[in-house]
Amino acid sequence: MVTEPALAIKVGLTIEDLTATFHPYLTLSEGIKLAAQTFNKDVAKLSCCAA
Numbered sequence: 435m436v437t438e439p440a441l442a443i444k445v446g447l448t449i450e451d452l453t454a455t456f457h458p459y460l461t462l463s464e465g466i467k468l469a470a471q472t473f474n475k476d477v478a479k480l481s482c483c484a485a
Contacts, residue, residue: 442452460468 438452
């Protein structure tokens with residue numbers, strides 16, 4: 435979870451730079467949870483964006 439902030443510090447990004455970058459939906463934590471849930475559920479019923 436600290437990868438993005440650590441990289442921002444390393445390369446000297448400002449807050450404005452960081453807020454202007456693309457942050458895709460489905461975070462790592464959400465992805466792991468969704469993957470785990472798909473073992474016994476229909477993935478189309480788990481999320482509005484998973485279908």
